[in-house]
Amino acid sequence: MRFVQFKNVTVRLKPLHSILAKLPPVIALTLSGCAGYLPEPGPEVSDVKSGAVQSNLPVIGVTETVAQRVANADKPQSFAKTWPQRTTSPDYVVGAGDVLAVSIWEAPPAMLFGSTVLDPRAGAATVRQTSFPEQMVSAHGTINVPFAGEIPVAGKTPENIEAEIANRLKNKANQPQVLVQVTHNMTSNATVVGEVAQSVRMPLTAKGERLLDALATAGGVRQSVAKMTIQLSRDGQVVSMPLQSVIADPKQDVMLKPGDVVTALYQPLSFTALGASGINQEINFEASGISLAQALGRMGGTQDMRADIKGVFVFRFENPAAMPDDGKNMPHTPEGKVPVIYQVNMGDPHTFLVAQDFPVRNHDVIYIANAPGADLQKFLNIVTTSIYSIATLQTLAPSSGL
Numbered sequence: 001m002r003f004v005q006f007k008n009v010t011v012r013l014k015p016l017h018s019i020l021a022k023l024p025p026v027i028a029l030t031l032s033g034c035a036g037y038l039p040e041p042g043p044e045v046s047d048v049k050s051g052a053v054q055s056n057l058p059v060i061g062v063t064e065t066v067a068q069r070v071a072n073a074d075k076p077q078s079f080a081k082t083w084p085q086r087t088t089s090p091d092y093v094v095g096a097g098d099v100l101a102v103s104i105w106e107a108p109p110a111m112l113f114g115s116t117v118l119d120p121r122a123g124a125a126t127v128r129q130t131s132f133p134e135q136m137v138s139a140h141g142t143i144n145v146p147f148a149g150e151i152p153v154a155g156k157t158p159e160n161i162e163a164e165i166a167n168r169l170k171n172k173a174n175q176p177q178v179l180v181q182v183t184h185n186m187t188s189n190a191t192v193v194g195e196v197a198q199s200v201r202m203p204l205t206a207k208g209e210r211l212l213d214a215l216a217t218a219g220g221v222r223q224s225v226a227k228m229t230i231q232l233s234r235d236g237q238v239v240s241m242p243l244q245s246v247i248a249d250p251k252q253d254v255m256l257k258p259g260d261v262v263t264a265l266y267q268p269l270s271f272t273a274l275g276a277s278g279i280n281q282e283i284n285f286e287a288s289g290i291s292l293a294q295a296l297g298r299m300g301g302t303q304d305m306r307a308d309i310k311g312v313f314v315f316r317f318e319n320p321a322a323m324p325d326d327g328k329n330m331p332h333t334p335e336g337k338v339p340v341i342y343q344v345n346m347g348d349p350h351t352f353l354v355a356q357d358f359p360v361r362n363h364d365v366i367y368i369a370n371a372p373g374a375d376l377q378k379f380l381n382i383v384t385t386s387i388y389s390i391a392t393l394q395t396l397a398p399s400s401g402l
Contacts, residue, residue: 042274042275042367042369042370043369044308044311044369044370044371044372045308045310045311045369047369048311048313048341048367048369052341056331057331057339057340057341058323058330058338058340058341059341059342059343060340060341060342060343061342061343061344061345062292062314062342062343062344062351062354062355062358063354064354064357066342066358067354067357067358068357069322070318070322070358070359071357071358071359072321072322073318073319073321073322074319074321074322074359074361076241076242076245077239077240077241078239078241078252079211079232079239079241079246079252079253079254080249080251080252080254082237082239083234083254085251085254085255091157091206092157092158092182092188092204092205092206093154093155093156093157093188093258094137094153094154094155094156094157094158094161094182094187095137095141095154095155095186095187095188095258096137096138096139096140096141096154096187097136097137097186097187098136098137098182098184098185098186098187098188099134099135099136099137099182099183099184099186100134100135100136100137100143100153100158100161100180100181100182100183101131101132101134101180101181101183102131102132102135102143102145102165102178102179102180103129103130103131103132103178103179103181104129104130104132104145104165104169104173104176104177104178104179105128105129105176105177105178105179106128106129106130106173106174106175106176106177107128107174107175108128108174109174112128112147112169112172112173112174112176132145132146134183134184136184137153137154140154141153141154141155142154145165145168147168147169147172147173148165148168148169149168151164151165151168152164158180158181158182161180162178162179162180163178165178165180166178185203185204187258188203188204188258189201189202189203189204189258189259190202190204190209190214190256190257190258190259190260190261190262191260191261191262192214192215192217192218192262192263192264193261193262193263193264194231194262194263194264194265194266195221195222195223195228195264195265195266196215196218196219196220196221196222196264197218197219197220197221197222198218198219199218200217200218202214202217202218202256204256204257204258208255209255209256210253210254210255210256211230211232211246211252211253211254211256211262212246212247212253213256214256214262215230215262215264218264221243221264221266222266223266225243225244225247226242226244226286226287226288227266227267227268227284227286227287228242228243228244228264228265228266228287229241229242229243229264229265229266229267229287230242230243230246230262230263230264230265231262231263231264231265232254232260232261232262232263233260233261233263234257234259234260234261235259240265242286242287242288242289243264243287244286244287244288245288267287268284269284269285269286269287269289269362270282270283270284270285270362270363271283271285271295271360271361271362271363271364271365271366272363272364272365272366273295273298273299273300273366274365274366274367274368275307275367275368275369275370276302276303276306276307276308276368276369276370276371277296277299277300277301277302277303277307277366277368278299278300278301278302278303279299279300283295283298283299285298285360289359289360290359290360291355291356291357291358291359291360292314292344292355292356292358292359292360292366293352293355293356293358294360295360295364295366296312296355296366299366302346302368303368306370306371307368307369307370307371308368308369308370308371308372309345309346309347310345310346310347311343311368311369311370312343312344312345312346312366312367312368312369313341313342313343313344313366313367313368313369314341314342314344314360314364314365314366314367315339315340315341315364315365315366315367316339316340316341316342316361316363316364316365317333317335317337317338317339317340317363318337318338318339318340319337319338320332320336320337320338322338323338323340342358344358
């Protein structure tokens with residue numbers, strides 16, 4: 001015997017075989033094929049809770065406190081907080097593999113270097129100018145300059161290198177002036193890869209190129225901005241943010257450093273809708289995330305004739321930080337997550353406000369349980385359909401000579 005509570009009235013449901021025994025023989029025979037069971041799409045609220053107890057899984061009611069704790073457990077990463085914004089662009093420093101061009105000017109009367117050129121700004125005087133062949137900075141970080149010897153240049157700016165060469169020629173050349181140019185920048189680059197039009201190594205200049213500059217240089221992203229995640233790798237740290245958030249907040253458009261790797265990732269996030277919802281399927285959502293209220297809207301809400309509005313469940317592998325006491329006494333997966341079931345009572349109007357702050361995570365399963373009366377409704381539909389079919393046959397039998 002089964003009891004079902006409908007508001008203030010308790011309905012007693014007898015086993016199907018006892019109901020069939022009181023029906024006319026023809027109807028009973030028609031329904032005998034389903035005498036043992038009725039089809040069920042999923043567990044009811046009581047089934048979910050009893051199964052959770054047997055599996056030692058927590059069932060947590062969603063309240064304002066719970067929603068806030070869950071939201072704070074997985075705070076979105078931030079480029080601006082991880083790497084505070086610089087007010088000035090970084091100085092370019094030379095590294096091993098860069099190619100340099102060195103030119104030296106010398107005032108008369110001393111003539112240490114090559115050919116004579118006329119400098120109109122010097123009037124009748126002439127100056128000596130010598131340009132040396134381009135040379136690559138060695139693995140040891142040095143270059144060679146005649147009469148100045150081996151010059152350590154790695155980690156220095158072109159201005160520092162100019163001063164070092166001029167200082168070494170001070171007692172050998174007359175008022176030497178030195179110009180150092182980086183003709184091939186091989187070390188001060190940022191790499192852009194992933195879902196972009198073209199992967200590139202972008203040279204960084206004194207201008208101070210930023211994150212969105214790198215994406216523009218690579219031809220932009222190949223997918224919808226709302227579904228793109230930008231990952232920035234720097235000095236062993238990796239931080240990811242939705243591209244939409246970077247565009248919306250100028251502070252996140254950080255200045256790049258040599259060696260940065262910018263990766264555009266197309267990672268469509270999704271949750272699965274099951275049970276007495278408008279649709280049962282996997283539903284994608286934006287990289288910036290959605291709330292439970294938005295998720296319920298996208299899954300078509302609840303079915304009026306089937307759903308138990310007190311039985312909206314979210315099945316999730318949760319961050320332990322979202323659990324009381326960091327989930328110390330709860331089972332953990334090998335990845336360190338806590339399997340948990342959140343229960344939402346949509347019969348409470350206040351829940352609609354809380355649902356706007358409760359975040360939906362990637363791979364969540366949102367299940368809406370059937371109301372206890374749904375089984376009764378199914379049985380009545382079977383009985384009604386069967387009686388109608390038999391009545392139709394009885395009507396047609398005389399006319400067909402059966």
